[in-house]
Amino acid sequence: xxxxxxxxxxxxxxxxxxxxxxxxxxxxxxxxxxxxxxxxxxxxxxxxxxxxxxxxxxxxxxxxxxxxxxxxxxxxxxxxxxxxxxxxxxxxxxxxxxxxxxxxxxxx
Amino acid sequence: xxxxxxxxxxxxxxxxxxxxxxxxxxxxxxxxxxxxxxxxxxxxxxxxxxxxxxxxxxxxxxxxxxxxxxxxxxxxxxxxxxxxxxxxxxxxxxxxxxxxxxxxxxxxxxxxxxxxxxxxx
Numbered sequence: 426x427x428x429x430x431x432x433x434x435x436x437x438x439x440x441x442x443x444x445x446x447x448x449x450x451x452x453x454x455x456x457x458x459x460x461x462x463x464x465x466x467x468x469x470x471x472x473x474x475x476x477x478x479x480x481x482x483x484x485x486x487x488x489x490x491x492x493x494x495x496x497x498x499x500x501x502x503x504x505x506x507x508x509x510x511x512x513x514x515x516x517x518x519x520x521x522x523x524x525x526x527x528x529x530x531x532x533x
Numbered sequence: 534x535x536x537x538x539x540x541x542x543x544x545x546x547x548x549x550x551x552x553x554x555x556x557x558x559x560x561x562x563x564x565x566x567x568x569x570x571x572x573x574x575x576x577x578x579x580x581x582x583x584x585x586x587x588x589x590x591x592x593x594x595x596x597x598x599x600x601x602x603x604x605x606x607x608x609x610x611x612x613x614x615x616x617x618x619x620x621x622x623x624x625x626x627x628x629x630x631x632x633x634x635x636x637x638x639x640x641x642x643x644x645x646x647x648x649x650x651x652x653x654x
Contacts, residue, residue, distance in 0.1 A: 474635070513641065525577075527577040527578070
């Protein structure tokens with residue numbers, strides 16, 4: 426399968442923990458990377474590989490993997506974390522890439 | 534500072550052509566795969582094409598195969614997307630991004646600010 430499935434929308438109370446998931450058969454073979462996109466701005470890498478954060482990304486962001494599911498967890502969500510989040514990985518062929526449909530995170 | 538900057542977007546009629554350019558700076562361009570990713574208005578991100586460091590391997594999403602061509606010029610630290618036979622559904626912001634590959638993981642960073650392509654009569 427070449428699809429990655431994300432919940433369209435998730436909400437979290439300010440300061441609480443939220444998990445955003447990404448499901449797909451290819452995730453059994455390849456790690457996902459995660460991107461944050463705010464309105465009018467380019468996507469920004471937040472997590473890649475097993476659980477790696479680029480410099481400048483707060484440590485409240487973390488990643489995990491289990492079977493066909495990759496997860497992005499935010500511990501202590503802040504107002505500035507409100508954004509769309511996309512996962513990405515290769516498809517099962519290994520030579521094409523695919524993004525999940527995106528999850529709109531609302532911080533209440 | 535690592536940076537990629539896209540250009541070349543605009544309004545084009547259905548069936549027309551457009552060439553997007555992306556200039557990179559702040560990193561060893563010839564050492565990295567490069568990518569084009571697009572986002573239609575109000576929609577999610579869609580991977581379009583990737584090109585290997587030396588241009589010897591190119592991969593495309595099925596919807597653009599045979600119509601779009603990705604290429605690069607390492608001497609000019611630039612990657613291009615030649616888009617032919619454009620359709621209304623190709624309307625999107627097109628982003629250029631550096632691809633890092635390590636075993637079973639890839640990631641896109643940095644991204645440019647994007648260039649808007651509108652296909653309309």
